[in-house]
Amino acid sequence: MEDSTTARTARSHTGEFTSMSARAREAVRQRIIDRRYEQGVRLVEREVAEELGMSRVPVREALRSLVADGMLELLPNSGVRVRTLTRTDVQHLYEVWEPLAVQASRLAARAAADAPELLASLQRALGDAEQAAAAGQGALEVTAHTAFHHRIVALASNPLLTRTMEQLNGQLQLLFGLREEPAHMRAQHAEMFQRIAAGDQEAAAAATLLHVRDSRSVALRSLFGDR
Incomplete structure (x- = not known):
């Protein structure tokens, strides 16, 4: 006893x-x-x-x-x-994140029809980001932005992809907190969600590729003054 x-x-x-x-x-x-x-x-x-x-x-x-x-x-x-992110750090991060994010969206679109709860959770992250942006709560917007990408990975249902992405999460959150968050990037998230929800794998992948490359341009402009 x-x-x-x-x-x-x-x-x-x-x-x-x-x-x-x-x-x-x-x-x-x-x-x-x-x-x-x-x-x-x-x-x-x-x-x-x-x-x-x-x-x-x-x-x-x-x-x-x-x-x-x-x-x-x-x-x-x-x-x-x-951590201080250098230009090289940012370039390396996007070189790795881009193909992983694209594949995650492709897999999420394939799985969407069979995972309504995860899809609803992904949609809630969109709403959270919009509310945070409207209230001028930058840290909460970054949290919602990060959650959106996390939930795409969860919807993809690939354990190896999940473990690999977990290694990037800290650096991505640090980067998201440092760069700008233009309204058009939230619109890109909405486009990604629509393509994933529709089950259109290649359209979801294309929308994600556009978003990640735009995100890289915004990050380089915000942090290093690139045009």
């Missing part, structure tokens, strides 16, 4: 720690996206913990997680800082 109680207590403590780490991770992620933590800014574990009203242990785990995601980078013997 005592061993059982000890085990339950241990599981409870583990669950609480995981929850706190997740909360810390989300709080830091949002601060990066809305630029309260700018590119290149060093994050001190103790200071972040004080700001969030948490102990240092879950914050430490949150920072490690965001390093693994590519939103933060390690500094030699001095903690972490918000």
Whole structure:
């Protein structure tokens, strides 16, 4: 009986720690996206913990997680800082993301008829982005934008594609938070959704290709002044 109680207590403590780490991770992620933590800014574990009203242990785990995601980078013997995306970083990111995003939309269109709940979730992400944009809530718009692309991958139902895309998520969120978000790109999302919902695989792929290439142009213009 005592061993059982000890085990339950241990599981409870583990669950609480995981929850706190997740909360810390989300709080830091949002601060990066809305630029309260700018590119290149060093994050001190103790200071972040004080700001969030948490102990240092879950914050430490949150920072490690965001390093693994590519939103933060390690500094030699001095903690972490918000990653600074170079032109080369952005070019490499789009070179990898473009074919994956196109294939995800193609597969999502193929699966759409058999996954009405996932399709509805994808449509909700469109509405969330529109509401956030109308309210001028940039960080929430980035979250909705990211969710839209995540849900396309979920609808594609390819575990290998999902795992591969997860490796890009942090860098994509960082990028989305730094670049502009013109209204015509939300219109492109709506076009992508319509093609996916219609089950038109090649039209969905073409709409996604246009969107990703336009996104790259916007990113290079926003970050580096390209015309």
